[in-house]
Amino acid sequence: MSIYDMTINELQQALTNKTFTSYELTKKYLERIAEIDPIIHAYITITADAALAAAKASDERRANGQLLSDLDGIPMALKDIFCTDGILTTCASKILANFVPPYNATCWQRLADAGAVLLGKCNLDEFAMGSSTENSAFFATRNPFDIERTPGGSSGGSAAAVSADLAAYTLGTDTGGSVRQPAHYCGVVGIKPTYGLISRFGIIPYASSLDQAGVFAKSVYDCATVLEVVSGHDERDSTSTPYPIGDYRGACRRDVKGMKIGMPNEFFEEGIDPRTIEIVNKAAEKFAAAGAEIIEVSLPHTKYALPAYYILACAEASSNLARYDGVRYGVRVDKPSLEEIFCATRSAGFGDEVKRRILLGTYALSSGYYDAYYNKTLQVRTLIKEDYDRVFASGIDCLLTPVTPGPAFKLGEMLDDPLTMYMTDICTVPINIAGLASLVVPFADIEGLPVGVQLIGAPFSEEKLFTAASAVEVPRRLPPDILEQAAEKGVER
Amino acid sequence: MTEFQTVVGLEFHAELKTNTKIFCSCPTTFAGEPNTHVCPVCLGLPGVLPVLNKRAVELAMKAGLALNCQISPFSKFDRKNYFYPDLPKAYQVTQYPLPICKSGYITVPDADGNEKKIRINRIHLEEDAGKLVHSGESISTSNYSLPDYNRAAVPLIEIVSEPDMASADEAKAFGDKLKLILEYAGVSDVKMEQGSLRCDVNISLMPKGSDKLGTKVEIKNLNSFRAMYRAIQFEEDRQRRMIEKGEKLIQETRTWDEGSGRTLSMRSKENDHDYRYFPEPDLVPTVITPEWIEAVRSELPELPDTREQRLKEECGLSDYDCAQIVDTPALAFFFDEVAKLFPDTKIIANWLLGDVSRLMNSAEKEYEQVPIVAEDLVYLLDQAKSGAINNNSAKTVLEEMFTSGKMPAEIISERGFAQISDSAMLEDAVKAVIEANEKAAEDFRTGKQQAMGFLMGQIMKATKGQANPNLVKELLAKMLK
Numbered sequence: 025m026s027i028y029d030m031t032i033n034e035l036q037q038a039l040t041n042k043t044f045t046s047y048e049l050t051k052k053y054l055e056r057i058a059e060i061d062p063i064i065h066a067y068i069t070i071t072a073d074a075a076l077a078a079a080k081a082s083d084e085r086r087a088n089g090q091l092l093s094d095l096d097g098i099p100m101a102l103k104d105i106f107c108t109d110g111i112l113t114t115c116a117s118k119i120l121a122n123f124v125p126p127y128n129a130t131c132w133q134r135l136a137d138a139g140a141v142l143l144g145k146c147n148l149d150e151f152a153m154g155s156s157t158e159n160s161a162f163f164a165t166r167n168p169f170d171i172e173r174t175p176g177g178s179s180g181g182s183a184a185a186v187s188a189d190l191a192a193y194t195l196g197t198d199t200g201g202s203v204r205q206p207a208h209y210c211g212v213v214g215i216k217p218t219y220g221l222i223s224r225f226g227i228i229p230y231a232s233s234l235d236q237a238g239v240f241a242k243s244v245y246d247c248a249t250v251l252e253v254v255s256g257h258d259e260r261d262s263t264s265t266p267y268p269i270g271d272y273r274g275a276c277r278r279d280v281k282g283m284k285i286g287m288p289n290e291f292f293e294e295g296i297d298p299r300t301i302e303i304v305n306k307a308a309e310k311f312a313a314a315g316a317e318i319i320e321v322s323l324p325h326t327k328y329a330l331p332a333y334y335i336l337a338c339a340e341a342s343s344n345l346a347r348y349d350g351v352r353y354g355v356r357v358d359k360p361s362l363e364e365i366f367c368a369t370r371s372a373g374f375g376d377e378v379k380r381r382i383l384l385g386t387y388a389l390s391s392g393y394y395d396a397y398y399n400k401t402l403q404v405r406t407l408i409k410e411d412y413d414r415v416f417a418s419g420i421d422c423l424l425t426p427v428t429p430g431p432a433f434k435l436g437e438m439l440d441d442p443l444t445m446y447m448t449d450i451c452t453v454p455i456n457i458a459g460l461a462s463l464v465v466p467f468a469d470i471e472g473l474p475v476g477v478q479l480i481g482a483p484f485s486e487e488k489l490f491t492a493a494s495a496v497e498v499p500r501r502l503p504p505d506i507l508e509q510a511a512e513k514g515v516e517r
Numbered sequence: 518m519t520e521f522q523t524v525v526g527l528e529f530h531a532e533l534k535t536n537t538k539i540f541c542s543c544p545t546t547f548a549g550e551p552n553t554h555v556c557p558v559c560l561g562l563p564g565v566l567p568v569l570n571k572r573a574v575e576l577a578m579k580a581g582l583a584l585n586c587q588i589s590p591f592s593k594f595d596r597k598n599y600f601y602p603d604l605p606k607a608y609q610v611t612q613y614p615l616p617i618c619k620s621g622y623i624t625v626p627d628a629d630g631n632e633k634k635i636r637i638n639r640i641h642l643e644e645d646a647g648k649l650v651h652s653g654e655s656i657s658t659s660n661y662s663l664p665d666y667n668r669a670a671v672p673l674i675e676i677v678s679e680p681d682m683a684s685a686d687e688a689k690a691f692g693d694k695l696k697l698i699l700e701y702a703g704v705s706d707v708k709m710e711q712g713s714l715r716c717d718v719n720i721s722l723m724p725k726g727s728d729k730l731g732t733k734v735e736i737k738n739l740n741s742f743r744a745m746y747r748a749i750q751f752e753e754d755r756q757r758r759m760i761e762k763g764e765k766l767i768q769e770t771r772t773w774d775e776g777s778g779r780t781l782s783m784r785s786k787e788n789d790h791d792y793r794y795f796p797e798p799d800l801v802p803t804v805i806t807p808e809w810i811e812a813v814r815s816e817l818p819e820l821p822d823t824r825e826q827r828l829k830e831e832c833g834l835s836d837y838d839c840a841q842i843v844d845t846p847a848l849a850f851f852f853d854e855v856a857k858l859f860p861d862t863k864i865i866a867n868w869l870l871g872d873v874s875r876l877m878n879s880a881e882k883e884y885e886q887v888p889i890v891a892e893d894l895v896y897l898l899d900q901a902k903s904g905a906i907n908n909n910s911a912k913t914v915l916e917e918m919f920t921s922g923k924m925p926a927e928i929i930s931e932r933g934f935a936q937i938s939d940s941a942m943l944e945d946a947v948k949a950v951i952e953a954n955e956k957a958a959e960d961f962r963t964g965k966q967q968a969m970g971f972l973m974g975q976i977m978k979a980t981k982g983q984a985n986p987n988l989v990k991e992l993l994a995k996m997l998k
């Protein structure tokens with residue numbers, strides 16, 4: 025078995041057995057990053073020196089029997105939306121191209137306190153706005169399973185890094201599917217926990233009422249291991265709940281027998297690739313064979329989730345991104361007057377998709393339109409939430425659905441067609457709107473491209489998701505050799 | 518000719534007296550080098566989140582209770598979006614549809630001296646902005662301006678009255694009363710000159726007897742109640758003339774120009790910002806239980822109206838004395854302290870409003886800075902009352918307490934002010950005076966009362982004025998029997 029293919033658990037055992045040190049392991053990962061990442065472009069910033077120093081410190085702790093956690097000494101990476109004290113944090117935007125925060129995001133702080141070794145910061149769609157990572161101001165990330173395709177977005181860099189073995193695990197964020205869709209496209213496990221489970225402090229916001237950090241990992245169990253460390257109440261985030269952290273690893277070993285798994289009709293309608301539906305049905309069969317009960321359910325307001333998402337998310341984004349005015353930090357375009365500085369800075373600093381969403385959101389909040397758009401959307405949000413409340417109250421433990429209509433699309437394919445691109449979020453956005461927990465686990469493939477299934481649970485039912493996901497988990501499939509793909513497809517480093 | 522009715526509504530911003538800012542733990546201290554009381558949260562750096570200061574909520578509740586408002590069991594914050602360099606997040610966190618307090622009132626005297634209820638529509642909590650420091654005299658004459666965020670996110674309450682005031686006098690009375698109540702409640706420093714209390718005016722005219730409000734004008738940049746008073750009078754006049762000339766008033770914001778004593782147009786309603794208010798997703802709603810309200814209510818001190826009533830009824834003070842005391846909270850609190858230790862409130866009032874106030878005035882000090890403690894003043898009053906020192910000496914002692922900070926007992930002994938109340942010591946002096954003034958003594962014996970005065974005078978002279986006059990009288994009567 026390759027060192028890169030090892031799960032956190034396996035790596036931890038190898039470190040304990042002195043098969044290799046964290047320093048050697050980190051070096052190996054950095055070597056692979058140096059070799060492969062010029063093709064994949066998963067990373068915006070690589071923190072090699074800091075990573076090696078952290079690994080060394082971990083080795084010393086290990087030698088002294090002072091290990092901090094099961095993540096101690098394991099190399100990982102963060103989406104470049106998590107603030108890292110003293111390390112460039114760009115959000116893949118020109119406007120923050122020089123921004124070095126003087127504080128850590130709480131979830132990164134918790135990982136650092138657990139001995140995590142940070143390899144670098146991963147690419148994303150600028151300010152997490154997009155579904156392909158092509159909206160990064162710097163470069164697009166490639167899908168390791170087909171380097172001519174998108175890894176998905178917005179956390180495409182984080183997903184591709186795990187998929188291409190450029191990190192043992194990574195963190196991403198999910199506002200409307202930004203962890204689950206790239207996990208599905210890149211063939212890795214991805215969880216978007218319940219809104220409020222992981223602190224948002226230090227995560228650069230896109231849409232505050234929908235944003236939630238999530239984990240990418242090579243196995244369901246790894247995902248559970250990391251979630252146990254990053255979750256939990258944070259007094260610096262009033263919206264983080266005091267809900268106790270679950271026994272997610274324990275849940276991975278529980279039996280799925282007797283669980284009631286719902287399949288909502290509305291997620292299997294027109295627009296979903298029949299091959300995707302077939303895969304989800306196969307997963308259902310696997311559940312049934314393991315003793316779970318499959319129940320057809322209905323979530324009648326699902327069709328309103330996508331428009332509701334774009335109004336809510338854009339409205340909040342228009343306000344969240346207003347602070348990037350060139351006055352205090354970030355990039356400024358100097359002009360003779362204040363108004364010109366604002367306009368020139370923001371015109372030059374933001375990409376097209378960000379501008380599009382700021383305009384949409386500003387419009388939706390404008391006087392005269394507020395009731396028709398924003399207020400109406402809040403009502404729709406309540407209806408969607410009530411759909412799920414009803415289903416879960418009826419005894420359903422979790423839902424099983426597709427993640428996106430089909431597998432990863434080609435880079436550039438949807439660049440001129442934002443509306444079709446928005447449609448790929450149709451199965452993931454309702455979960456953020458309703459503040460639920462959701463996990464994507466790879467299950468099969470379509471023409472070699474990974475396809476996962478989505479499990480959805482009531483708020484704070486992450487344990488059930490881990491139990492269910494473990495029941496359908498299949499052995500990890502590795503992407504084809506990246507260098508060979510590059511040679512074959514004429515992609516230069 | 519139509520007679521017009523003035524309609525005035527007021528909006529006050531008061532900085533709350535918390536130690537820390539509304540969403541972070543930076544100090545709220547007024548002084549300080551620019552940008553020294555700041556952190557990532559109040560600078561609005563990417564990714565940071567606000568955490569509501571509980572004390573700010575309690576002070577807003579206190580203000581609400583003191584102003585007879587209903588405290589909302591459920592309130593929430595909203596974002597008011599606009600771009601300006603002094604606003605770090607490019608939105609102000611405030612409260613829009615669900616403020617923390619609603620429907621209050623205070624009473625002020627109207628033109629006929631009757632009590633008039635002025636309703637308060639709402640009180641909401643919000644954060645202050647920073648300020649721009651201009652390189653030149655003003656923004657228009659400056660080459661550049663630099664933002665100072667020390668004041669950014671200092672907690673504020675905005676108090677919005679109903680348009681219930683009919684004149685500049687009523688508005689002034691409302692302002693004075695409101696300021697006094699907030700000061701008593703310990704909610705705010707209410708210093709207009711430092712900006713911890715700010716005021717905007719909404720004013721319109723309508724034909725007397727009408728119930729249809731005229732076109733409203735908002736006046737900003739009022740730095741004192743005097744400015745507010747003058748601005749209302751100016752605006753009443755300006756609007757009346759325009760209506761009489763048949764000109765159309767426009768709904769606009771005007772600014773008060775202190776120099777010319779006029780209001781000037783700033784921007785019309787059409788050019789007003791669209792603030793795009795929407796719920797602040799980074800904060801959870803504020804839930805206030807009845808128990809919490811009662812706990813905060815129990816912190817409230819006695820407020821001006823009840824206090825004035827009590828001083829009249831319990832202490833028997835005149836209306837004038839009561840008003841004098843109540844109008845200066847620090848004086849009123851000092852009065853209470855002294856009254857706890859000294860029973861005669863009339864004497865206290867005389868001293869506090871007389872000599873103490875005179876000394877404070879001549880030192881050009883506010884009552885908060887009174888340099889003596891209640892215990893020392895009570896000691897002095899006790900000495901004077903018991904006759905241990907005479908009244909004139911007591912005044913001199915008080916003066917020296919102010920200047921030197923010494924304890925009264927020390928001053929009395931240093932100056933030798935203590936009256937001789939020891940009859941054994943006085944007997945010799947009385948005897949000597951009787952012997953030296955045989956004629957007067959004889960006159961006294963035969964009942965000539967004037968002789969008493971003369972003998973007393975001689976004894977006082979001999980004892981350098983320190984003899985206790987009552988005791989001397991007693992001794993004379995005994996010895997000349």
Ligand SMILES: [Zn+2]
Binds near residue numbers: 560
């Ligand atoms: Zn601060």
